[in-house]
Amino acid sequence: MRGIVYCWAAVMRTKLAEQMAYRSHFALSVLLLIVGDLVVPLVTLLVYRSGASFPGWSLHEALLIQAVFALAKGIAFPFFFGMVGTTLSQVREGTFDLLLLRPRPVMMMAMLTGFDPDDFGRLLSGSVLFGYALSGAGGPSWQSWLQFGLLFLASLTILCAVSLFLSGMLFRWVGSSRVFDIFDAVTSFGMYPGTIFSKSLQNVLTYVLPIGLIAFVPASALLGREGWGVLWALVPAAAVLVLGALYWNRMLRGYTSAGG
Amino acid sequence: MIEVRNLTKTYRTHERGHTLREVAQNLIRRPMKEVRAVNELSFAVEQGEMVAFLGPNGAGKSTTLKMLTGVLHPTSGEVRALGLVPWKQRRQYVGRIGAVFGQKSQLLWDIPPADAFYMNKAIYGVPDRAYKATLDELVGLLEVGDVMRKPTRQLSLGERMKCEFIMAMLHRPELVFLDEPTIGLDMIAKENIRGFIRSMNRQGVTFILTTHDLGDVEMLAERVVVINHGEIVVDDSLSGLRGRLGDKKSVRITTEAAVPDIGQEGLQILERIGPHELELGIDTSSLPLKRFIREFNEAYGIIDMAIESLPIEAVMKQLYAREAR
Amino acid sequence: MRRLAAAIRAIGFATYKEWAAFRSHMAASLLVGPVLFLVQVFIWQAMYEGKETLNGLTYPQMLAYFGVATLIHYISFDFADWNLQMLVRSGKFVTFALRPLPHWLFALAQKIGHRSLALGIEVLPVMALFILAFGVNMKPAAPGWAVISILLSFLMNFFVNYCVGLTAFWLVRAEGVRRVFLLIKDVSAGVFLPLSFFPDVLQKLLFFLPFQFITYLPTRVYIGSYELTGIQLTLGQAVGLQAAAVTVAGAATIALYGAALRRFTGVGV
Numbered sequence: 001m002r003g004i005v006y007c008w009a010a011v012m013r014t015k016l017a018e019q020m021a022y023r024s025h026f027a028l029s030v031l032l033l034i035v036g037d038l039v040v041p042l043v044t045l046l047v048y049r050s051g052a053s054f055p056g057w058s059l060h061e062a063l064l065i066q067a068v069f070a071l072a073k074g075i076a077f078p079f080f081f082g083m084v085g086t087t088l089s090q091v092r093e094g095t096f097d098l099l100l101l102r103p104r105p106v107m108m109m110a111m112l113t114g115f116d117p118d119d120f121g122r123l124l125s126g127s128v129l130f131g132y133a134l135s136g137a138g139g140p141s142w143q144s145w146l147q148f149g150l151l152f153l154a155s156l157t158i159l160c161a162v163s164l165f166l167s168g169m170l171f172r173w174v175g176s177s178r179v180f181d182i183f184d185a186v187t188s189f190g191m192y193p194g195t196i197f198s199k200s201l202q203n204v205l206t207y208v209l210p211i212g213l214i215a216f217v218p219a220s221a222l223l224g225r226e227g228w229g230v231l232w233a234l235v236p237a238a239a240v241l242v243l244g245a246l247y248w249n250r251m252l253r254g255y256t257s258a259g260g
Numbered sequence: 261m262i263e264v265r266n267l268t269k270t271y272r273t274h275e276r277g278h279t280l281r282e283v284a285q286n287l288i289r290r291p292m293k294e295v296r297a298v299n300e301l302s303f304a305v306e307q308g309e310m311v312a313f314l315g316p317n318g319a320g321k322s323t324t325l326k327m328l329t330g331v332l333h334p335t336s337g338e339v340r341a342l343g344l345v346p347w348k349q350r351r352q353y354v355g356r357i358g359a360v361f362g363q364k365s366q367l368l369w370d371i372p373p374a375d376a377f378y379m380n381k382a383i384y385g386v387p388d389r390a391y392k393a394t395l396d397e398l399v400g401l402l403e404v405g406d407v408m409r410k411p412t413r414q415l416s417l418g419e420r421m422k423c424e425f426i427m428a429m430l431h432r433p434e435l436v437f438l439d440e441p442t443i444g445l446d447m448i449a450k451e452n453i454r455g456f457i458r459s460m461n462r463q464g465v466t467f468i469l470t471t472h473d474l475g476d477v478e479m480l481a482e483r484v485v486v487i488n489h490g491e492i493v494v495d496d497s498l499s500g501l502r503g504r505l506g507d508k509k510s511v512r513i514t515t516e517a518a519v520p521d522i523g524q525e526g527l528q529i530l531e532r533i534g535p536h537e538l539e540l541g542i543d544t545s546s547l548p549l550k551r552f553i554r555e556f557n558e559a560y561g562i563i564d565m566a567i568e569s570l571p572i573e574a575v576m577k578q579l580y581a582r583e584a585r
Numbered sequence: 586m587r588r589l590a591a592a593i594r595a596i597g598f599a600t601y602k603e604w605a606a607f608r609s610h611m612a613a614s615l616l617v618g619p620v621l622f623l624v625q626v627f628i629w630q631a632m633y634e635g636k637e638t639l640n641g642l643t644y645p646q647m648l649a650y651f652g653v654a655t656l657i658h659y660i661s662f663d664f665a666d667w668n669l670q671m672l673v674r675s676g677k678f679v680t681f682a683l684r685p686l687p688h689w690l691f692a693l694a695q696k697i698g699h700r701s702l703a704l705g706i707e708v709l710p711v712m713a714l715f716i717l718a719f720g721v722n723m724k725p726a727a728p729g730w731a732v733i734s735i736l737l738s739f740l741m742n743f744f745v746n747y748c749v750g751l752t753a754f755w756l757v758r759a760e761g762v763r764r765v766f767l768l769i770k771d772v773s774a775g776v777f778l779p780l781s782f783f784p785d786v787l788q789k790l791l792f793f794l795p796f797q798f799i800t801y802l803p804t805r806v807y808i809g810s811y812e813l814t815g816i817q818l819t820l821g822q823a824v825g826l827q828a829a830a831v832t833v834a835g836a837a838t839i840a841l842y843g844a845a846l847r848r849f850t851g852v853g854v
Contacts (some may be wrong), residue, residue, distance in 0.1 A: 003385050010382030014368060014375050021370040021411060028761030035765055039772060046782045052632040052639050095364050100331045102383050103355030109383075178613035185620040192624070196631035256347065257333035 007104065011112045019117050030121030037070045037125045040191055057193045060136030061223060067133045068222075069191050069215035070126030072152065076159035077122060082114025083107075084179060087167045091255070092175035106252060107245070110167065137223060144224045147231065151218035154237035158213050161237075162187070164244030168251035190214040210236045261435065261466055262305040262328065267337035269298040269323050297323040299490040300337070305468065307434075310461050312481035313470040316580040320490040321470045322439065328468065329437055330354055342435060355384060358433030362440035365412075365420070366427050373408040373415075373423035377430060384431035391430065398426045401456055418449030425456060436460070438469045442476055454479045474572050486579050493579055501575055507544040508570045511552075513537070516561030527552070536563075541570070592686055593694040600698030614707040618655055619714050625651045626719060640781045645722060646808065650779055652721040653807045654800050658776060659707045660700060660735055661742040661799065665692045666763060669750030674757060682849060689747055689842050696743055726809025730820040734803040737827045741798045744834040745770065751838075754845040775801030780813055788814035795834055798827045 019026045041063055048059045073081075087110060090096035099109045134140075140148070166179045173179075190211040194202050205212035213233055220226055272292045298320040305311055315321050326332035328339060330346030330353050339346055344353045368376045381391045399405055402422040407415060415423070421441070428436065438457070442450045450473075457480055461467055469481060477484060477498065484501055486494040494501065510530065518535040526547030531539040542552055549567070556562060604611070626648065633644040642650065669692065672678040681688040715721045725731035749763050756762065771777065773796040780791055780801045791797055792814050802823055805811040811823040818826065 007382045007385075010379050014371060014379045017371045017375050018368060025761055028765070032761050032765045032768070036768055039768065039777060042772070043778045046778055047632060047639075049784075050640050050782050052636065054628075054631050055634050097326065097329075097331045098359075098361075098364060098366055100350065101329060101354050101357075101359050103351045103385075104383055105351070173609065176607070176610045176613065178610050178617070181617045182613060185617040185624075188621060188624045192628060193631075196627045198627075201627075253333075256331060 004104075004108065007108075008112065011115060012117075015115050016117055026118065029118045030124070033118060033121040034125040037073070037122055038129070041066045041129060054193045054196055056195060058136065060133045061219075062193060063129060064133035064137055064223065065193065065215045065219040066191055067126055067129035068152070068155070068219045069187075070122050070129060072126075072155040072159055072214055072218075074120060074123030074126045076156050076163070077119035078116050080111055080114075080160040080163040081119070082116040083110040084114070084163055084166045084170065084183075085116075086110050086114035087170040088175060088177060088179070091170055096255075100256070107164075107248060134222075140222050140224060144222050147221040147226060147228070148218050150231060150234065151213065151221050154210075154234050155214045155218055157237045157241045158210055161240040161244035164241075164248040168244075168248040171251040171255040187211055187214060190216055192216070194220070206233060207236050210240060213237055261307040261309075262341040262468075263339070264304065264328075265302050265338045267298060267301040267324070267327060267339060268296070268335050269320075269327060269332070270294055270296045270335050297490055298327070298334075301487075301490075301492055303485060303492065303495060305466065307466055308461070308464050309483060310457075310467045310481050311469065311483045311485060312477045313468065313485050313487060314472075314477065314576065315487035319487045321487055323490075324487065325437060325439060325468070325470060329357065329359060355431065356434055358428035358431070358436040360421075360424050360428045360436070360438050360441050362421070362443035365424065367412045367420065367423055369413050370411060372411055373404075373420075373427070376412070376423075377408070377427060380427055380430055386431050390432070394430055394432060395426070398429055401459065402426065402452065416449075418445050418452070421445060421449065421453060422456075425453065429460065433465070435466045435468070438467060438471075440471050440473070441469070442471070442473055450475065474576065478572065486576075488580060498572075502569070502572065504575055509542045509544060509549070510568050510570050511540045511542055512566045512568075513540060513556070513562060514564040515556070516563060517559070519560050589686075589690075593690070593697065596691060596694035597698035597701065600695040601702050604699045604702050608702065608706050611703055611706045614659060615710055615714070618659070618707070618711040619718065622651060622655060622715065622719065640779070641812070642779065642781075647779075648719070648721050649723070649808055650804055652715045652719070652723055654776060654804045655715075656708060656712055656723075657735055657738055657800055657803050657807070659703060659711065661739040662700070662703065663696060663742045663746040665696065665743055666746040666750035666767065668692065668695075669747065670753035670760065670763065673750075673753040678849065682846070687842065689838060692747060693743055696739075700739070725807050727806075727820050730824050731803070731807045734806040734824050734827060737824070737831045738799050738803040741795060741827070741831050741834055744831070744838045745795055745799065748834075748838055748841055751841050751845045754848050770796050770799070773797070774799040775804065779804075785814065792816065795830055798830045802827055 044062055044066065045059065047053075048062070053059070054062055087096065090099070090113075099106055099113065102109050162183065166183060169179060170176065186209075189197070189201075189205055190213075194205060194212050194216040197205065202212070206217065210233065213236070217226065217230060217233055221230055272294050301324060313321050313324065323332065327334050328341065328346060330350040333347045342353060342356055346353050366376070366380075367373050368379075377395065380386075386394075399408065402425065404419065404422050404426070407419045408423055408426070412420060412423070425441075441457070442453055445453065454476065457467060461480075467480070469476065471477065481498060483497055484494065485492055494504075496504075514537050516536070519538055521529065524547070526543040526545070528541045529538055530541045533539065542549070553562070553565075629644060629647050632639065633647070637643065639647065669678075669688070672681065672688075678688070681691060684691070712723060716723050746767070749766055752763065773780075773791050773794060775797065780788060780797060783791065791801075797813065801813070802811065806820050806823050806827075809820070811818045811820070
């Protein structure tokens with residue numbers, strides 16, 4: 001275990017050194033991520049300004065969901081999501097083999113090499129948005145904060161699982177940057193109040209394909225709209241993570257037995 | 261140290277069409293073709309050996325190498341290396357081997373090699389003291405003390421290759437795989453790298469080398485394995501390989517009188533440079549050199565002459581050109 | 586001229602074949618397009634609750650806007666910027682500088698090639714899904730104007746992206762800037778929201794920028810009414826304005842290409 005932590009630290013150090021080699025580039029890509037994360041909130045703002053609204057959701061409440069989404073990305077992306085880019089480029093260029101030559105679990109190596117400090121920039125946009133949204137939505141109780149904390153873990157778990165699914169896909173679907181579009185499309189269900197979807201779709205988004213857990217469910221818990229029963233949602237989150245890991249390992253086996 | 265038995269790898273590929281019609285058809289259905297990349301390879305490598313794997317492009321060398329390094333699972337066959345099955349006990353195995361790929365860099369482009377070394381130290385879990393000792397030794401041998409603190413992108417190819425070797429040797433591997441380690445290097449840089457490999461080999465490290473540079477083979481390998489069409493066609497020592505040429509010599513000769521097109525047992529014109537200048541191939545078993553010189557001098561008058569053994573390229577060309585069985 | 590047409594056809598066909606191998610990448614749109622659209626359906630269903638119109642658009646019109654915008658997005662989709670900056674950065678551009686055909690024409694031919702492949706794999710199937718599964722009214726108000734407008738959008742998107750790519754000759758490592766720019770381009774083109782939802786000042790500004798000609802204007806022409814910052818145009822006027830803008834953008838691209846080439850050969854390979 002200590003070895004693994006040490007390994008993380010060493011890789012993170014090198015990644016930071018790499019970024020610092022192009023400081024201006026680093027600053028720009030952080031800016032880009034902030035701008036990118038603010039597009040959907042901007043659209044939400046414009047729509048509310050034109051007099052429309054999600055029934056039962058004030059502007060601040062709706063923005064809170066999108067803020068939680070940005071925060072979850074701000075943590076999950078640097079640590080897990082980078083592996084998608086790693087498999088994308090390295091499987092295509094044939095350098096993924098080099099990861100297999102390391103005496104460490106391949107999944108860990110893929111996450112390590114994908115570690116991307118740029119993505120911490122999302123934490124900034126997420127926090128600002130979160131502060132703004134919360135300022136207009138009233139102070140949550142400690143129970144709400146506790147529920148939110150636990151559900152936020154579920155949110156990270158799901159983003160990690162999604163990273164595994166997308167990355168695993170790329171062993172077979174070599175070099176397709178469309179996985180990022182697929183990610184954006186599928187997770188876009190999670191950026192809006194779940195109540196706008198039909199009841200059956202809401203259930204699917206909570207228990208089957210738990211996209212709603214990324215932002216909507218934690219945010220509505222923070223707004224005090226959920227009871228303790230909502231914590232059952234942690235179960236599908238854990239299940240999806242296990243499935244993601246199984247799938248990834250299966251695809252890796254396929255990769256090492258195919259090739260050419 | 262390595263034992264390989266009946267190693268086989270087949271995979272399936274698509275066939276792609278050329279005409280508009282074929283392309284359109286391919287949108288729906290793509291015919292599959294089975295390709296046997298490696299076919300029933302068997303060989304063994306002892307500790308401390310330096311073996312060169314040669315073969316034309318697409319012969320199955322890199323597929324073999326991938327299986328030996330545990331990156332690729334074979335379709336069938338067995339490999340035991342360092343007492344382990346590479347693809348089954350991968351983590352344990354790769355901790356004890358090293359690899360340098362001339363065309364795949366393990367360094368990090370934007371930061372100095374020293375930082376990349378440090379990262380590998382953590383990944384391989386090399387203890388501080390051993391790391392320092394090894395690094396000092398390797399840096400001394402390759403003379404890259406200053407180089408390794410400059411960003412990788414600023415290094416020359418030769419400097420970068422030296423650093424690739426350090427990267428691969430830091431955890432003191434017992435077995436090292438080299439894939440075209442001197443590709444693109446100038447003569448001096450090649451010499452440096454070959455010298456380094458030799459001195460590591462003297463310390464007991466086993467090397468498996470694949471290359472197209474016959475200079476690498478002549479300077480490094482004691483044993484040569486030639487693979488073609490996924491099969492071993494030759495497994496022999498370098499001198500044994502030369503012996504296959506028989507007692508053939510190549511003679512470059514300048515004469516006083518013009519030499520006509522001659523044909524004689526044991527003698528053939530390889531290349532005609534001018535009426536007075538020729539490149540001849542002589543089989544000394546049927547035409548002893550002494551007799552050739554005397555006869556040729558009497559007939560045409562020798563002005564200048566250079567005699568060489570036929571180069572190893574000639575053997576290789578023969579072996580590479582062979583069709584699949 | 587005939588030789589040029591033959592060259593463009595050959596490059597286009599080669600690109601078509603090249604991309605046919607990656608058709609599954611394109612086919613991803615069959616998932617991405619409808620999923621994003623489904624989300625829009627739910628969003629606007631909720632937004633229109635108890636309202637007849639928003640910003641002058643009815644609910645069916647709003648759905649038609651996003652349906653048509655998606656299609657135009659797929660038809661005029663472009664990555665000339667990415668491709669060009671990759672060529673410049675890796676030094677591969679030199680092989681194009683050696684050819685007797687300007688690279689921008691080569692890139693345009695490539696775009697024609699992969700978009701014709703996309704027509705069968707992305708555009709028509711997604712269109713069919715929108716009509717059949719979502720019941721969107723995808724019937725153009727005036728087919729002739731719609732087709733011309735979409736073709737002009739195709740060119741406009743190419744010119745804008747190609748100019749972004751050309752900046753690589755001056756800014757070697759600035760993918761960041763380029764990506765920010767392209768994102769702003771999409772927002773200002775009306776991909777995420779009709780431009781009529783923007784504040785008045787922004788609408789006035791966007792009217793004079795080239796981006797509305799990529800998505801917003803052709804989409805409105807397709808639906809049959811154009812309006813921005815209070816200015817209403819007939820379809821003919823709108824397409825005429827678009828054609829003028831595309832001509833300016835084309836001239837600017839060629840001028841910038843010339844400057845880039847001078848810089849490239851001046852500095853050396």
